[in-house]
Amino acid sequence: MSEEFKGGPKNKWSRIYRKKWFFPALYLTIAAVLLSAVVWYQNLDNQVSDTTETENLTDEYSPIPNEEGAEPVIEQQELIQMPVENSDQAEIVTKFFDYNAEQEDRENALVLYNNRFYQSTGVDIASADAETFDVVAALTGTVEEVKEDPLLGNVVILLHGEDVKTYYASLEEVSVSAGAEIKQGEKLGTAGKSIFGKDSGTHVHFEIRKDGKEVNPESFFNQPVSSLESITEEAKEDSEVNEDSAANGDSAESEDSTESEDSAESEEPADESSDTDDVLEEKPEDAPSDEAGDSEQDTDEQLETENE
Numbered sequence: 591m592s593e594e595f596k597g598g599p600k601n602k603w604s605r606i607y608r609k610k611w612f613f614p615a616l617y618l619t620i621a622a623v624l625l626s627a628v629v630w631y632q633n634l635d636n637q638v639s640d641t642t643e644t645e646n647l648t649d650e651y652s653p654i655p656n657e658e659g660a661e662p663v664i665e666q667q668e669l670i671q672m673p674v675e676n677s678d679q680a681e682i683v684t685k686f687f688d689y690n691a692e693q694e695d696r697e698n699a700l701v702l703y704n705n706r707f708y709q710s711t712g713v714d715i716a717s718a719d720a721e722t723f724d725v726v727a728a729l730t731g732t733v734e735e736v737k738e739d740p741l742l743g744n745v746v747i748l749l750h751g752e753d754v755k756t757y758y759a760s761l762e763e764v765s766v767s768a769g770a771e772i773k774q775g776e777k778l779g780t781a782g783k784s785i786f787g788k789d790s791g792t793h794v795h796f797e798i799r800k801d802g803k804e805v806n807p808e809s810f811f812n813q814p815v816s817s818l819e820s821i822t823e824e825a826k827e828d829s830e831v832n833e834d835s836a837a838n839g840d841s842a843e844s845e846d847s848t849e850s851e852d853s854a855e856s857e858e859p860a861d862e863s864s865d866t867d868d869v870l871e872e873k874p875e876d877a878p879s880d881e882a883g884d885s886e887q888d889t890d891e892q893l894e895t896e897n898e
Contacts, residue, residue, distance in 0.1 A: 673728045683790045684714035686806040711804040712797030714790040725794045733770045743784040757797035760784040
């Protein structure tokens with residue numbers, strides 16, 4: 591009976607307890623169970639809080655209407671476009687005259703009128719099929735002036751702010767009037783012919799001016815209006831350089847005048863002495879003579895003779 595009792599379940603558990611790995615394994619198992627419980631509880635709290643916040647946002651959300659004075663982002667990022675509806679079917683037949691351009695481009699920027707060549711201040715744009723086409727606004731702006739020029743044909747001038755203006759000349763028909771608000775791409779008129787640019791055929795003469803100065807439109811097509819600010823910065827730098835050179839020239843002139851005055855003052859004593867010498871040479875009678883000494887000797891001789 592004792593042998594059977596020794597081999598019972600109680601002996602088996604006692605043998606397991608005596609193993610070195612039993613208690614560490616037990617501790618690890620308990621820790622894993624507790625950690626799993628904590629993680630599950632935290633996830634449950636997060637899910638409940640997320641659901642509550644979503645419900646609160648849904649209940650409290652109300653769309654804010656757009657303010658009337660807000661400026662559209664598209665207008666702020668507006669790019670300068672060619673004044674035609676389809677730029678693929680248009681070509682530039684006369685370029686802007688640039689002294690730094692190649693010889694061929696400079697020749698293509700000369701306009702012959704009355705047996706004389708003139709430098710082009712813009713570009714002449716014509717259709718590939720030499721037919722008339724609609725002329726549209728290159729930028730959003732206000733019509734500042736509409737006029738008829740005997741040489742340039744009908745002319746439309748748009749004002750875009752920041753001292754930027756665009757000019758559209760050689761128009762056959764005009765579809766706008768002064769003071770009208772024009773959006774980019776809106777029709778201004780149709781291309782036509784002009785006496786000054788008769789060699790260009792049916793075309794539109796297009797100019798861009800920044801602070802009253804003509805710029806090359808080809809350099810700013812598909813560029814934002816802000817890119818024209820470089821023209822103003824260059825003009826300021828040129829004016830500063832001219833002012834510095836003028837100031838340096840004035841200082842040099844003042845130094846030269848000062849040196850000339852100093853040299854004149856240093857020469858004055860020499861001139862006085864030379865003038866005195868000249869006077870003495872011209873009037874030798876004013877110089878001291880030996881006649882007085884001779885008369886004194888004669889008087890002494892007479893006194894000696896009388897005493898004897």
